[in-house]
Amino acid sequence: MIFAKIHLNKYYPELKYDPVLEITSPELLEVNNPVRPVALVVAGGCYYGAALIEGDPSVVAFMKNGFIGAKLMYTGSLKIKKNQMLYPIPHLELAAAIDYLKKNAKKYYIDPNKITLAGFSAGGHLVASFCLYYKEYAKFLKLNPKNIKPNTISLTYPVIDISTHASTCLNLIQNNPKLIDKFKVHKHISKDFPPTYIFAGLDDAEVPCKKNALALIESLKQNHITYQSHIFKHARHAIGVADRNTLFNDKERIEYKEVANYVNESAEFIYKCYKKR
Numbered sequence: 001m002i003f004a005k006i007h008l009n010k011y012y013p014e015l016k017y018d019p020v021l022e023i024t025s026p027e028l029l030e031v032n033n034p035v036r037p038v039a040l041v042v043a044g045g046c047y048y049g050a051a052l053i054e055g056d057p058s059v060v061a062f063m064k065n066g067f068i069g070a071k072l073m074y075t076g077s078l079k080i081k082k083n084q085m086l087y088p089i090p091h092l093e094l095a096a097a098i099d100y101l102k103k104n105a106k107k108y109y110i111d112p113n114k115i116t117l118a119g120f121s122a123g124g125h126l127v128a129s130f131c132l133y134y135k136e137y138a139k140f141l142k143l144n145p146k147n148i149k150p151n152t153i154s155l156t157y158p159v160i161d162i163s164t165h166a167s168t169c170l171n172l173i174q175n176n177p178k179l180i181d182k183f184k185v186h187k188h189i190s191k192d193f194p195p196t197y198i199f200a201g202l203d204d205a206e207v208p209c210k211k212n213a214l215a216l217i218e219s220l221k222q223n224h225i226t227y228q229s230h231i232f233k234h235a236r237h238a239i240g241v242a243d244r245n246t247l248f249n250d251k252e253r254i255e256y257k258e259v260a261n262y263v264n265e266s267a268e269f270i271y272k273c274y275k276k277r
Contacts, residue, residue, distance in 0.1 A: 001027050002108065012096040014141055017075040019093035021100060024059060024069040025108045037114035037274065038068040038101055039154070042094065044121025044238070047086055047171035049076040053238065054120040054156075057245040058263075062118065065267035068110050072097045074126070077171040085174045088137065094130050095137040098148045116270055117150045121207060121238065122168045124158025128185045128216070131193055152273050154197040154266040157204055157237055160185045160212040186219040195226040195273045197266040201235025201259075228269040235259050 002025040009015040023038075039062035043054035050073055059069035074090040098115060105112035119127030130137070131153060138145040162169045162183040173179040181187065200213035213231060220227045235256065240246025242260040247253050253260075 001025070004108070006100060008093060008096045008100060011100060012141060015093060015096060017079060017089060017093075019075055019090075019096070020073040021097045022059075022071045022073070023101070023108050024063065025110075026063070035105070035109050035111040036066060036068050037116060037270065038070055038108075038110045039063075039116045039118050040070040040072060040097060040101065040150075042072055042074070042117060042119040042123035042127050044119075044123040044159075045076060046122050046165070046167035047076055047090065047126075048167065049078045050074070050123075051120065051238065053240045053246050054123065057241050057243065058118060058120070060245070061241040061243070061263040062116075062267065065264060067116070067267070068108060070097075070101065083174065085176065086171055087173050087179065088140070090126055090172075091130050091133070091137050092140060094126060095134065095141055095143065095148045098150065099141070099143050102147050113151060114274055115150050116152045116154060118154040118156070118266075119158060120156045120240075122159050122165070122172075124155040125160065125162060125168060125172075125183070125185065127153050128155060128158060128160060129183055132185060132188050132190075133182075150194055152195045152197075152270045154270065155199070155213070155216075156262075157200045157207055157209075157235075157239070158198070158212060158216070159207050160216045164208055164211045165206075186215040189216075189219040189223045189225065191223055191225070193220070193223065193225050195269075196220060196228075197269045198227065198229040199231075199235075199262040199266065200229075201232045201237070201239075203234055204237045206237035226273060228265070230262055230265055232259055
């Protein structure tokens with residue numbers, strides 16, 4: 001197994017903190033020299049710190065579906081001064097991570113035209129809002145916008161309307177009224193938005209499905225964006241990839257047996273999108 005741990009601030013000096021990009025590629029690819037799509041996992045955690053339960057298990061789940069696995073440990077509000085606005089730090093770090101993957105695609109057997117961002121909860125908000133404003137971040141880092149635009153995204157119980165989740169809103173933008181509307185993602189979808197897979201539970205008590213996942217779905221429809229969604233009647237928040245690595249116990253494993261297939265569904269959707277191009 002090829003494993004790389006990249007400190008992005010060594011390659012992108014504009015980054016003030018120390019975001020870490022981890023890349024995992026099967027060693028067998030060195031023999032056959034094929035290239036594969038990459039899934040860059042962006043965990044949740046209210047923009048405070050990354051939720052580990054949504055990190056490595058998600059990388060493994062996507063690798064089982066034939067992706068090169070990657071994970072971004074972006075900076076959260078835990079690492080900055082109290083009452084300081086976090087934005088745009090994690091968005092710039094995500095831009096750098098995508099740019100690094102593209103520029104080093106050959107080294108890790110990545111198809112540079114098949115980059116998926118997989119965001120969970122607040123990480124889903126980071127991914128979705130990044131897709132709206134990636135040109136701004138490219139300009140700040142002096143990058144080519146085309147080089148940091150993801151080809152597809154996968155969103156798991158995402159925060160979409162930042163005003164519906166108090167901790168996310170506070171940690172990212174300090175409840176700045178001028179930025180709250182900007183980060184109501186569903187209000188700013190355009191035809192530039194990438195094909196999207198969405199998973200959520202109707203009974204999610206943490207991030208209300210109706211005001212987030214369902215609001216995004218409606219906006220994607222209106223803007224004719226390719227998407228697939230699977231909204232379960234029962235699926236709690238922070239379920240991760242709903243397998244033995246992320247569920248609390250065997251009782252939950254039985255309870256969420258059907259839910260556990262959503263990563264495979266997401267992968268199939270992504271592969272279909274790539275075939276249609």
